[in-house]
Amino acid sequence: MDTSAVEGILSTHRIQxxxxxxxxxxxxxxxxxxxxxxxxxxxxxxxxxxxxALDHGLWAMLSEQNLRGKSTIIxxxxxMIRGRPSSNLQDDxxxxxxxVRLSFLLDSDEYEIVAKTQGEPIGSLYRIRSPxxxxxxxGKTVLADFATDGEFEAVMADFFMRMFxxxxxxxxxxxxxxxxxxxxxxxxxxxxxMFIGTNYEVLLGDMPVTTGLTSRLMQMYLGVPWVSxxxxxxxxxxxxxxxxxxxxxxxxQGHEATTAxxxxxxxxxxxxxxxxxxxxSDEAVRSAIDAYTTELVDVRRQERVMVEHAERAVAALRxxxxxxxxxxxxxxxxxxxxxxTAVFRRLEPKCCPRCDHTISKAKKELESSTHSCSVCGESIxxxxxxxxIKAELQERVAASEAAxxxxxxxxxxxENELAALRGKVDLLQSRLESASxxxxxxxxxQEAAMAVAALEGRLEEASISPVAQADDRSGELKILSAVVTxxxxxxxxxxxxxxxxxxxxxxxxxxxxxxxxLSEASLKGNAALSLVKGGVPTSYSKVTEGEKLRLKVAAVxxxxxxxxxxxxxxxxxxxxxxxxxxxEVSPVDVDHLIAGLQAIxxxxxxxxxxxxxxxxxxxxxxxPVVNRREVxxxxxxW
Amino acid sequence: xxxxxxxxxxxxLFILKAxxxxxxxxxxxxxxxxxxxxARLQAFDxxxxxxxxxxxxxxxxxxxxxxxxxxxxxxxxxxDEEPDLRRVPMVRYFFGAYERLDDALSLLRSRDLIRITxxxxxxxxxxxxxxxxxxxxxxxxxxxxxxxxxxxWYADRAELVAxxxxxxxxxxxxxxxxxxxxxxxxxxxGIIPAITEDVRLRVRQLQAD
Numbered sequence: 143m144d145t146s147a148v149e150g151i152l153s154t155h156r157i158q159x160x161x162x163x164x165x166x167x168x169x170x171x172x173x174x175x176x177x178x179x180x181x182x183x184x185x186x187x188x189x190x191x192x193x194x195a196l197d198h199g200l201w202a203m204l205s206e207q208n209l210r211g212k213s214t215i216i217x218x219x220x221x222m223i224r225g226r227p228s229s230n231l232q233d234d235x236x237x238x239x240x241x242v243r244l245s246f247l248l249d250s251d252e253y254e255i256v257a258k259t260q261g262e263p264i265g266s267l268y269r270i271r272s273p274x275x276x277x278x279x280x281g282k283t284v285l286a287d288f289a290t291d292g293e294f295e296a297v298m299a300d301f302f303m304r305m306f307x308x309x310x311x312x313x314x315x316x317x318x319x320x321x322x323x324x325x326x327x328x329x330x331x332x333x334x335x336m337f338i339g340t341n342y343e344v345l346l347g348d349m350p351v352t353t354g355l356t357s358r359l360m361q362m363y364l365g366v367p368w369v370s371x372x373x374x375x376x377x378x379x380x381x382x383x384x385x386x387x388x389x390x391x392x393x394x395q396g397h398e399a400t401t402a403x404x405x406x407x408x409x410x411x412x413x414x415x416x417x418x419x420x421x422x423s424d425e426a427v428r429s430a431i432d433a434y435t436t437e438l439v440d441v442r443r444q445e446r447v448m449v450e451h452a453e454r455a456v457a458a459l460r461x462x463x464x465x466x467x468x469x470x471x472x473x474x475x476x477x478x479x480x481x482x483t484a485v486f487r488r489l490e491p492k493c494c495p496r497c498d499h500t501i502s503k504a505k506k507e508l509e510s511s512t513h514s515c516s517v518c519g520e521s522i523x524x525x526x527x528x529x530x531i532k533a534e535l536q537e538r539v540a541a542s543e544a545a546x547x548x549x550x551x552x553x554x555x556x557e558n559e560l561a562a563l564r565g566k567v568d569l570l571q572s573r574l575e576s577a578s579x580x581x582x583x584x585x586x587x588q589e590a591a592m593a594v595a596a597l598e599g600r601l602e603e604a605s606i607s608p609v610a611q612a613d614d615r616s617g618e619l620k621i622l623s624a625v626v627t628x629x630x631x632x633x634x635x636x637x638x639x640x641x642x643x644x645x646x647x648x649x650x651x652x653x654x655x656x657x658x659x660l661s662e663a664s665l666k667g668n669a670a671l672s673l674v675k676g677g678v679p680t681s682y683s684k685v686t687e688g689e690k691l692r693l694k695v696a697a698v699x700x701x702x703x704x705x706x707x708x709x710x711x712x713x714x715x716x717x718x719x720x721x722x723x724x725x726e727v728s729p730v731d732v733d734h735l736i737a738g739l740q741a742i743x744x745x746x747x748x749x750x751x752x753x754x755x756x757x758x759x760x761x762x763x764x765x766p767v768v769n770r771r772e773v774x775x776x777x778x779x780w
Numbered sequence: 781x782x783x784x785x786x787x788x789x790x791x792x793l794f795i796l797k798a799x800x801x802x803x804x805x806x807x808x809x810x811x812x813x814x815x816x817x818x819a820r821l822q823a824f825d826x827x828x829x830x831x832x833x834x835x836x837x838x839x840x841x842x843x844x845x846x847x848x849x850x851x852x853x854x855x856x857x858x859x860d861e862e863p864d865l866r867r868v869p870m871v872r873y874f875f876g877a878y879e880r881l882d883d884a885l886s887l888l889r890s891r892d893l894i895r896i897t898x899x900x901x902x903x904x905x906x907x908x909x910x911x912x913x914x915x916x917x918x919x920x921x922x923x924x925x926x927x928x929x930x931x932x933w934y935a936d937r938a939e940l941v942a943x944x945x946x947x948x949x950x951x952x953x954x955x956x957x958x959x960x961x962x963x964x965x966x967x968x969x970g971i972i973p974a975i976t977e978d979v980r981l982r983v984r985q986l987q988a989d
Contacts, residue, residue: 467864474865479784481928486786488927489920492892495885517890 151621155378160370161632167306169336169714170247170750171196176218176780178240178259189238191215191780193771198750200739202765203779204757204772211779212754215771216337216718218242219752222255224333225298226291230340230720245270248305254282255298263294267301299329306714308332335359338698338719342690345669345682345697360669364644364705366636372629379622386615404604411597418590427580434577438570445563452560455553462549466542473535480528491517636710641665644700651696654741656734657689665697688731695719695735703745715748721755733760740764788868789887790924791934795824796894796913797921798938799945803912811895812918818909819950821881826957827941828934829870831862832976836960837944839982853940855983863976866933885911893917 152158177190193215203212217231222244227236236259245254257265265288271281285301288294302308334347347359422430493500494517501516509516641664648663648671662674671682671693682693695717702713721732732755739751755761757772773779799820800813815821827834835854842850857863888894895912925932945953960975 467861470861471865471867475784475787475868477930478934479787481924481930482784482786482790484928485790485920485924485931486887486891489891489893491890493890495887495889498889 147617148621151618152625155374155381155622157371157374157378157625159368161367166712167249167714168247168748169716170198170748171219171244171716171752172247172252173243173245174215174219175243176239176241178238180238182234185778189780196750198748199769200736200743200765201750201752202736202761202770202772203752203754204761204770205777205779206757206774207776208756210773210777213720215779216339216720216752216754219244219718220333220337222257223298223302223336224330225288225295226330228339253285257288257294262290264289265294267297295330302333303329306332306712308712331359335698336714336716336718338691338694338717340720342687342694345671345694360665360667360701364637364640364701364710366633366640366710368629368632368636372626372633375622375625375629379619379626382615382619382622386619389615400604404601407597407601407604411594411601414590414594414597418587418594421587421590422580423587424581427577431574431577431581434570434574438567438574441563441566441570445560445567448556448560448563452553452556455549455556459546459549459553462542462546466539466546469535469539469542473532473539476528476532476535480532483528491515637667640704640708641667643704644697647700647704648693648696651699651738651742652692654734654738655692655696656731656738657692663693671697688728691719691721692731692735692738695739699739699742699746702749703742706746715746716750718752719754721753732756733758736761736764785883785887788881789884790931791828791938792821792825792881792884793888793893793913793917793924794921794934794938795821795828795941796911797918798935798942799824800911800913810915811912812915813913815911815913816908817950818881818911819954820945821911821950823950823953823957824938824941824945825881826870827944828937829866829868830974831857831866832974832979833957833960834941834944835863835979836975836982837956839979839986841944842986851983851986854979855987858976858980858983863974863979867974888917891916891920893920 173192173194173196175190175192175194177188179188180186191211203215205212213230214232214235217228217235218239221227221231222242239259241257242259243254243256245252247253252270254268254270255265256268257263267285267288268282269285271283273280286297288297331347345360490506491501505516508514514521645663645665648665649660652660652663657675659676660673661677664672666672673680673682673685673693675685682690685693698713698717702715705713719735721735732753736753736755737760739753743749753761757774762770771779796815797813800815803811803814827837835857838850838854838857841847842854885894885896889896892914894917895914897910897912898906899908899910901907921935925935948956961973
């Protein structure tokens with residue numbers, strides 16, 4: 143693996159090596175001042191609070207009653223240091239505050255925050271310069287101005303993160319499905335290490351357990367090197383893994399789309415190829431036209447012959463029908479005539495039609511003897527041949543009838559043949575016509591061929607499986623995985639034994655704070671704390687609130703002390719402990735805590751610890767009066 | 781063309797019977813019926829010899845009277861091909877020379893089936909020729925049909941012609957026939973044209989109606 147490639151990946155994910163920790167800087171409060179106007183309460187009116195000449199050591203804010211302003215002092219300090227008020231600062235108190243000033247030392251440098259706090263905070267962060275001449279006025283340098291809540295928070299976060307040389311803590315928060323996002327907890331989270339409030343849910347800080355921040359925060363207390371590197375590497379690894387999964391799924395979808403596309407193109411291609419195959423070439427069309435033309439000429443000639451033939455057949459039929467009619471009429475006439483003649487034969491002549499003279503008897507006798515007419519004397523010939531004529535006429539009728547039938551059949555035949563020939567002509571003509579149209583098909587054929595070529599190209603293109611070079615992040619994942627493994631090993635090497643020592647010291651502090659029956663404690667890397675109390679195994683979440691308070695303080699102090707001893711501590715050395723309401727934690731527990739803290743200062747001389755609590759003998763015994771702000775009875779601290 | 785004077789004579793005989801009326805006042809028992817006017821006889825004979833013209837008249841009568849029997853008679857004439865088979869062509873006779881009936885009439889007279897008489901004017905000029913059907917002639921019509929059933933057609937047709945002619949006189953009938961023939965563009969002196977196809981067309985049209 144190329145080194146530059148690894149460096150590229152590390153730089154892309156902003157993973158920076160953190161083998162050496164910055165020197166811890168000590169934060170010591172010097173002066174706390176605030177003023178304003180109370181309203182809506184018994185002691186309404188202007189107020190001013192000022193606490194100056196603060197230094198290392200144990201400090202206390204005490205009252206005989208609760209709700210006398212102890213917590214407000216802590217919350218004001220917290221507000222100034224974080225740049226953002228915590229939810230513990232009451233809304234009415236926030237409204238009463240009109241001006242706040244906080245001055246503090248970072249190692250030997252002095253700084254001051256001055257803010258007008260009616261509405262959004264308006265003010266500046268100053269650096270106090272030593273007077274140029276002894277006894278002269280110290281000078282002030284404005285480091286930053288702010289005029290809104292957002293600006294104030296940004297100014298303080300930026301200032302302290304740089305002063306303490308801290309890296310932002312990144313954690314990966316798993317979202318719904320495959321989504322996730324990296325969340326950066328910066329100064330607001332880190333500053334939690336300096337305040338122990340009345341929320342005992344978590345052992346360290348004041349962020350909810352669900353953020354998964356507690357273990358990281360603990361590592362910051364203990365100041366183990368490589369922690370920020372490890373966190374950044376783990377986050378980067380998760381991000382890349384996530385991206386790979388998403389990309390794999392997309393690639394799968396892409397593959398399906400490609401398959402569908404190939405199928406679609408193949409179908410279109412098959413259609414176009416079939417279309418192309420159907421379009422004949424011009425050469426074929428021309429030879430077809432020639433063949434049709436030759437055949438048409440021949441058929442036309444046959445048609446002409448047949449027309450003549452049919453005309454003759456029609457004429458012949460017409461003629462024969464006439465003849466046949468004549469024959470039938472002649473036969474009819476002859477038959478009628480025969481009958482008429484028969485009738486007349488029975489009638490003898492009575493008179494001369496010319497002169498109306500009656501035919502004499504003698505003439506009638508003469509007629510029968512000589513066969514000469516009794517009227518005109520002409521010979522009477524019996525027309526015996528009329529039957530022969532009838533037979534002949536009947537034969538003629540039959541003959542002409544047969545001739546008509548024959549001619550009719552011939553005519554029909556000729557007409558059928560003519561119709562067939564004309565059908566052939568029509569067919570050939572329509573073939574010629576469509577063939578002629580096909581001649582213009584060269585363009586269509588060209589177009590079809592182009593379409594086929596284009597589709598073939600598209601099919602080839604679609605068939606090439608896309609090479610997802612950009613998606614191959616396995617190398618990157620390997621590198622990140624290696625970074626995680628390596629930094630984790632280094633963190634572990636330093637931390638091993640550390641937690642054992644912290645746990646042992648935690649037990650000592652807890653005992654000093656009055657938890658004498660605690661025999662064992664085991665702090666894990668994830669800030670889980672398991673305990674053995676009175677010989678019974680238990681855990682942080684199961685003990686009483688008073689015990690939780692003492693365990694929290696003990697854990698913080700144990701970590702700070704062990705870290706100091708090993709030279710890895712990064713804690714600023716300021717600790718502000720707000721004691722809980724009397725009904726939640728017994729005053730005895732607080733007494734134990736104060737007594738224990740007092741004892742610890744021999745080990746941590748540069749520490750500055752503030753404790754807010756109910757006045758008690760234990761406290762006043764351990765804390766010198768100059769280090770106390772105290773009110774008696776129902777009085778208020780401000 | 782076969783001609784037969786006997787057939788022509790019998791045709792005339794049937795016409796005289798169908799178109800004759802009782803002799804008023806009755807003169808002798810020998811006289812059965814009297815047919816008045818030679819022109820009328822010619823007119824009757826025209827319809828006998830030209831069935832298509834008769835059919836045309838029948839169709840006119842049908843159109844006029846809505847009597848379906850006329851139509852059926854016309855249709856029967858065409859169905860039986862009578863215009864082709866029964867036509868006896870005749871020269872145009874309305875003006876000038878026409879086919880004379882002398883031969884047929886002679887045959888009838890010689891058997892004393894008819895007698896030819898006439899109405900004379902003051903100057904002894906014949907105004908109208910009348911034909912008397914004798915009792916013998918009248919009876920011959922019946923015996924002829926029973927002896928030769930083929931002749932029934934003449935008896936029936938003569939009755940039909942008489943029915944078509946009605947009471948119209950010879951001049952009126954000839955006028956009627958002349959008009960129709962003129963309409964058929966007869967050439968002067970030519971043969972009376974067949975109007976069979978015209979009639980057939982009318983029959984078909986009426987059938988369709």
